[in-house]
Amino acid sequence: MTTKEYESYYVPAQSKWPIVGAVALFLIAVGAGSYVANLNNPESVGGGWVLIAGIAMVIYMMFGWFNNVITESMSGKYSHQMDNSFRQGMSWFIFSEVMFFAAFFGALLYARTFSVPWLDGAGNNAATAAILWPEFTATWPLIKTPDGTETTAMGWYGLPLINTILLLTSSVTAHFAHVALEQEKRGLLKFWLGTTVLLGMVFLYCQGLEYAHGYADEMKLYLDSGIYGNTFYMLTGFHGMHVTLGTIMLLVMFIRVLKGHFTPKNHFAFQAASWYWHFVDVVWVFLFVFVYII
Amino acid sequence: MTTDAINDQSEHDSHGDDHHDHKMTGLKRWLYTTNHKDIGSLYLWFSFIMFLTGGAMALVIRAELFQPGLQIVEPDFFNQMTTVHGLIMVFGAIMPAFTGLANWMLPMMVGAPDMALPRLNNWSFWILPFAFSILLASFFMESGAPNFGWTFYAPLSTTYSNGSTAFFVFAVHIMGISSIMGAINIVVTIMNMRAPGMTYMKMPLFVWTFFITAYLLIAVMPVLAGTVTMVLTDTYFGTSFFDAAGGGDPVMFQHIFWFFGHPEVYIMILPAFGIVSTTIPAFSRKKLFGYSSMVYATASIAFLSFIVWAHHMFTTGMPLFGELFFMYCTMLIAVPTGVKVFNWAATMWRGAISFETPMLFSIAFVILFTIGGFSGLMLAMTPVDFQYHDTYFVVAHFHYVLVTGALFSIFAGAYYWLPKWTGHMYNDSLSKWHFWCSLVSVNLLFFPMHFLGLAGMPRRIPDYALQFADFNKWVSIGGFAFGLSQLIFLVLVIKCIKGGEKASAKPWDGAEGLEWTVPSPAPYHTFEKPPKID
Numbered sequence: 001m002t003t004k005e006y007e008s009y010y011v012p013a014q015s016k017w018p019i020v021g022a023v024a025l026f027l028i029a030v031g032a033g034s035y036v037a038n039l040n041n042p043e044s045v046g047g048g049w050v051l052i053a054g055i056a057m058v059i060y061m062m063f064g065w066f067n068n069v070i071t072e073s074m075s076g077k078y079s080h081q082m083d084n085s086f087r088q089g090m091s092w093f094i095f096s097e098v099m100f101f102a103a104f105f106g107a108l109l110y111a112r113t114f115s116v117p118w119l120d121g122a123g124n125n126a127a128t129a130a131i132l133w134p135e136f137t138a139t140w141p142l143i144k145t146p147d148g149t150e151t152t153a154m155g156w157y158g159l160p161l162i163n164t165i166l167l168l169t170s171s172v173t174a175h176f177a178h179v180a181l182e183q184e185k186r187g188l189l190k191f192w193l194g195t196t197v198l199l200g201m202v203f204l205y206c207q208g209l210e211y212a213h214g215y216a217d218e219m220k221l222y223l224d225s226g227i228y229g230n231t232f233y234m235l236t237g238f239h240g241m242h243v244t245l246g247t248i249m250l251l252v253m254f255i256r257v258l259k260g261h262f263t264p265k266n267h268f269a270f271q272a273a274s275w276y277w278h279f280v281d282v283v284w285v286f287l288f289v290f291v292y293i294i
Numbered sequence: 295m296t297t298d299a300i301n302d303q304s305e306h307d308s309h310g311d312d313h314h315d316h317k318m319t320g321l322k323r324w325l326y327t328t329n330h331k332d333i334g335s336l337y338l339w340f341s342f343i344m345f346l347t348g349g350a351m352a353l354v355i356r357a358e359l360f361q362p363g364l365q366i367v368e369p370d371f372f373n374q375m376t377t378v379h380g381l382i383m384v385f386g387a388i389m390p391a392f393t394g395l396a397n398w399m400l401p402m403m404v405g406a407p408d409m410a411l412p413r414l415n416n417w418s419f420w421i422l423p424f425a426f427s428i429l430l431a432s433f434f435m436e437s438g439a440p441n442f443g444w445t446f447y448a449p450l451s452t453t454y455s456n457g458s459t460a461f462f463v464f465a466v467h468i469m470g471i472s473s474i475m476g477a478i479n480i481v482v483t484i485m486n487m488r489a490p491g492m493t494y495m496k497m498p499l500f501v502w503t504f505f506i507t508a509y510l511l512i513a514v515m516p517v518l519a520g521t522v523t524m525v526l527t528d529t530y531f532g533t534s535f536f537d538a539a540g541g542g543d544p545v546m547f548q549h550i551f552w553f554f555g556h557p558e559v560y561i562m563i564l565p566a567f568g569i570v571s572t573t574i575p576a577f578s579r580k581k582l583f584g585y586s587s588m589v590y591a592t593a594s595i596a597f598l599s600f601i602v603w604a605h606h607m608f609t610t611g612m613p614l615f616g617e618l619f620f621m622y623c624t625m626l627i628a629v630p631t632g633v634k635v636f637n638w639a640a641t642m643w644r645g646a647i648s649f650e651t652p653m654l655f656s657i658a659f660v661i662l663f664t665i666g667g668f669s670g671l672m673l674a675m676t677p678v679d680f681q682y683h684d685t686y687f688v689v690a691h692f693h694y695v696l697v698t699g700a701l702f703s704i705f706a707g708a709y710y711w712l713p714k715w716t717g718h719m720y721n722d723s724l725s726k727w728h729f730w731c732s733l734v735s736v737n738l739l740f741f742p743m744h745f746l747g748l749a750g751m752p753r754r755i756p757d758y759a760l761q762f763a764d765f766n767k768w769v770s771i772g773g774f775a776f777g778l779s780q781l782i783f784l785v786l787v788i789k790c791i792k793g794g795e796k797a798s799a800k801p802w803d804g805a806e807g808l809e810w811t812v813p814s815p816a817p818y819h820t821f822e823k824p825p826k827i828d
Binding site: 008009011012013014015016017018019021022023025026028029030032033034036037039065081084085086088089092093095096097098099100101102103104106107110111114115116118119123132133142145146147149223224226227228229230234 | 318322323325326327328406407408410411412413414416417420421424425427428457458459460461463464465467468471474477478479481482485486487512513514515516517519520521523524526527530531532533534535538539540541542543545546549550553613819822823
């Protein structure tokens with residue numbers, strides 16, 4: 001048997017990037033931990049700077065690590081099998097992200113289906129309602145909590161609907177960009193990919209507007225406005241963070257396209273960014289249905 | 295399974311291009327390594343250090359419980375001990391030990407040059423020591439370490455927590471990232487790096503169990519991340535996920551936590567099944583009985599693990615339908631588990647058994663794990679669980695499953711593969727001492743806990759009523775004896791690395807699998823070219 005029968009699998013040499021990334025995560029955890037733990041402590045030095053240093057280090061690591069990977073890939077060291085490893089790795093990573101959102105969707109559905117009605121006496125909880133929360137009426141969205149905090153529900157029309165259209169469109173344009181890449185139409189690729197990035201940015205801008213609207217005095221919809229505000233901001237907030245990350249990924253892809261990277265056969269990074277984009281899009285559809293409409 | 299192409303090591307060096315570079319020396323070798331064997335060793339050493347750390351905390355607990363009354367530590371410190379002992383043993387000892395075994399053995403078993411994503415592999419490991427430094431550093435903070443139990447039930451971890459909760463949360467986040475990345479690497483290695491001809495149903499059962507375990511990890515570790523995030527925002531940002539005053543529910547915490555937590559306990563036992571399914575056939579000199587049924591049983595257990603979580607919360611309030619559903623589903627797990635125990639027994643049946651140390655640990659595993667399984671079945675019954683809940687019976691149950699189950703299987707695996715890792719045979723008499731001391735002391739440690747629990751002694755309390763004194767004394771003696779016995783293992787491993795009788799490529803005559811086709815110690819890069827599997 002000769003080596004020619006198999007493409008050899010590239011095993012990288014020692015790399016300093018993982019340990020840089022480990023130290024960066026450590027700084028982020030220590031920084032964020034001391035920042036959060038001392039939120040209400042004016043005398044504390046806080047962990048803000050450590051957190052920022054950690055984030056800077058993560059960015060440094062990403063540049064270095066991805067630079068290595070891109071150089072190796074473009075010099076033809078990666079076999080088809082390696083490409084598969086990357087693809088499978090990315091898809092399982094996205095699956096883990098789905099499960100992260102599932103925890104928060106679970107909290108939302110549990111609160112709506114069980115805990116809020118129970119506080120109003122549903123099931124065998126009549127005594128709970130009568131003794132602990134006699135004033136409380138179960139509604140969803142929960143605009144008045146058992147302890148009396150009042151808030152306003154965010155409607156689904158207006159900005160959320162516009163955002164839904166923006167994201168759905170961007171998923172289509174991302175797909176067009178992918179098709180253009182596979183057909184070697186670089187001009188179209190740049191156009192559709194650029195459009196996708198723009199749509200992502202407009203989405204984030206609209207979400208910022210929506211948050212400002214929620215935090216304004218007319219709505220009083222805050223993160224701590226009871227379980228409705230909690231689930232609203234945590235779900236849309238984490239989704240927004242993922243959109244931000246996805247937009248950055250697509251932007252990097254755009255810059256790489258301008259530099260002439262990617263071929264119709266070899267474009268794992270582009271594919272990964274596009275998968276990620278479709279994933280945040282699907283999450284938004286669920287958000288729109290369960291957080292806004294129903 | 296035979297191999298006709300075994301790596302020729304002399305050919306190996308002649309490649310000389312950048313992906314066969316020579317390993318660095320000193321600290322840089324370990325910090326920068328992308329080699330699955332180096333990373334496997336790092337995982338195993340880290341887990342052993344954590345095992346001793348968490349063990350020391352257990353001994354503080356047992357010292358306090360040696361006699362009734364409060365004598366050695368403050369109750370709050372006792373709570374910190376039970377909490378961090380649990381966290382360390384689950385996330386720092388058992389899980390990294392399995393990941394270490396996976397790193398060492400999977401590429402060799404499937405005929406791959408390394409793990410599929412070697413740099414990611416390094417990252418998965420090196421973030422772990424940092425996470426545990428943060429967790430352990432909280433002992434030196436003003437507030438002290440987390441004191442709400444490793445299950446961090448709200449509102450203990452939210453409204454009533456001490457000041458270190460934020461550090462606990464971020465440490466758990468990092469542990470979760472490590473597990474998810476490690477699991478992705480395992481899945482991709484198995485799906486994509488198998489040697490040509492190794493179909494899924496030809497994979498060693500060890501590979502199968504890690505494959506399924508990795509899926510469980512990818513599915514539930516993110517849920518744990520979500521749970522701790524909600525604890526963080528409830529504690530510091532005024533959300534009320536787990537607070538009825540804002541429309542949430544502390545019971546919701548338990549649902550989300552145990553949706554992670556129950557698959558988690560199978561994450562800690564399925565790989566153990568894989569290890570003993572490797573060692574028992576080797577020392578019985580027979581094929582594993584019912585290979586395919588073992589695969590299906592493992593998959594069934596994994597599936598069922600997602601729909602039984604609320605059996606941990608029978609007493610915390612649930613509609614009757616829920617109690618019944620979770621009771622029946624839980625009892626259903628006994629079926630595939632029974633298939634496994636039956637298959638191990640059937641593998642040994644009329645085998646030419648020899649009792650080398652890995653086999654001793656494996657046989658002890660089968661018997662003692664089954665005891666843990668039976669007590670689990672008792673706990674699964676809702677009406678009786680009302681009596682057992684949060685007593686020492688539960689403590690006895692999960693320590694039988696995790697110590698004489700998971701830990702014993704790790705010892706079995708370590709003894710089985712030490713010759714392959716180090717190139718030396720371990721000291722046989724020391725290993726026998728380790729086994730027999732562990733076996734006797736572990737039963738002295740955990741068996742009386744069943745009686746204590748049935749008699750009503752609650753867990754996680756630093757004091758107890760006088761009638762529990764005698765059993766507790768023996769339990770504590772067993773605990774210290776078990777802890778000291780593990781030092782034998784430490785000495786044995788160090789001696790084995792430093793020297794000893796040279797091990798042949800296949801020191802166990804009944805062993806099967808690709809890892810025994812390469813020399814001992816296994817070369818730094820194992821399979822440059824995939825071996826052919828018939």
